[in-house]
Amino acid sequence: MIHNIPTWFYICLYGLEMFYYIFFKHVKKRYIGLIILIIAGYLNYTFNPYVLPFSLNTALVGMIFYGFGYELKNRKYIFKSNIIYIIFSLLLIIVVAHFNGRINMYKNYYGNYPLFLVGAFSGIYLIATLSTLLSNIFKERKWITYVSKNTIIISGFHLLMFSFMKGFLVFVLHIPIAFLYEKILINVLFAAVSLVLCLPVAYIINRYVPFIVGKKKSPLRG
Known part of the structure; x- marks a missing residue:
């Protein structure tokens, strides 16, 4: 977790999907189920001061949005x-x-x-x-499709790219990190560069080691 903070989200999402399936397997009326989840999320937030293993309490709240997304997918x-x-x-x-x-x-x-x-x-x-x-x-644009199909890889590597870029600023360009503080446009540019740097990583993973992200072969090459 320390070295790759976004991984908590995937663990949480894994638990969320499992509990969502189990919950709505027994609760047939989805809107009633969503109301129950909203109330359960509130009770957990109000009375549980602890962060549960695998972010299970976050998964409980996440099920609310997951459920509404499921209901609205055809609307x-x-x-x-x-x-x-x-x-x-x-x-x-x-x-x-x-x-x-x-x-x-x-x-x-x-x-x-x-x-x-x-x-x-x-x-x-x-x-x-x-x-x-x-x-x-x-x-439809190929580059947008490419980015969207590789969001898992980008999510896993973008903070590593942040560290690399900050190191480059400090040790090569001798620009202090404070240069990034409270500057929206500069940070948007910083994030955009990080995204671009993640794309070659996505290409290499998809082409040579796609099993890392659960793929048998690259859906997009070149």
Whole structure:
């Protein structure tokens, strides 16, 4: 965990999928099940001060979003571009972030739980709607498809690339790390460069050792 922080997410997701399957195997009415999960997530957050092994308490909250995603997967019309809804969801996110502060799902900290849910669903709606809008504008692009199919690899290596880039800044260019603090555009550029650096790694893994990510052969080469 210390050397590759994002791995907690995959362990959590693994537990989430197993418990989601078991839970809804016995709870046939999904919306009732989702209400139960929302209440259970609140009770766990309120009365359980500990981070459970394998992020199981985070998985409990994650099942809420997983379940809603499952229910909405065939209702894509909800995410049709509407500038009013986009602006409204963005404003909701800003307001919630202002009043609820920073949350940390890994540590099972959500601030005000209802506000957390409002902000989370607003963010999901905003990203899904913007993704639909961009998809309609740019259509299908090979490089976008390539990136999207290699997000697991990118997630696993991007922080390592951050460390490499910071080391390059400090020891080669002699630029202090403080240069990155509180500078949005520079950090966006920093993240973009990290993404680009991850792509050759993804290519090598897909071509030569695809079993690392559970593949038999590379779906995209070249």
